[in-house]
Amino acid sequence: MSIATAVSSGVHAALLLARGRAEGLRYVEEDMAGAARSFWAAAVCIPAFVCLRLLAWTGALPPHPAHVFALDLLTYLIGWCGFAVLSYRLVGAMGLAERWPRFIALWNWCNVVQYLLLVVFSIPGLLGAPALLDQVAQLVALGWALWLEWFAFRLTLGIGIVSAAGLVALDVAIGVLLAAISLPFGSG
Secondary structure, eight states: OOHHHHHHHHHHHHHHHHTTOGGGGGGSOOSHHHHHHHTHHHHHTHHHHHHHHHHHTSSOOOSSHHHHHHHHHHHHHHHHHHHHHHHHHHHHHTTOGGGHHHHHHHHHHHHHHHHHHHHHTTHHHHTTOOHHHHHHHHHHHHHHHHHHHHHHHHHHHOOOHHHHHHHHHHHHHHHHHHHHHHHHHHOO
């Protein structure tokens, strides 16, 4: 399968899941080769990542913005790979190792939709919407993104509500931990 086909199929699957349609699973490869190709999602998300970083700086640029951006980009990559490595071990420990390739492939592609949601729902604030509307829009985006991940985990692994929530919490915890570690280095 070509990279273009893998990206197209993966994003299509994630968009279907974002609408609560489980048939999106049909478009995600189940083998390790498909899982490897799904990491192209990290590259696909770079423009949205850059957009979100720039939106965060609309009030004021941080001291040494190039340094801060490089650190943010490094944190992005470590977080992306970190979840893949930890989930490989954790899903294996759950006795579901054979399901991990599809699980990680779908997680990768769902990240594309999650980043898209975060960018789109940031637009009201960028356009000068009242703070309450901006905050509600961002909360909706975050909630939808977390729900999408949870839904994808339940479908691919066939696990219960709490186990899926635990995997989502692991993903969020990795991001929060990396942000906390990098904050002192990015403050100038």
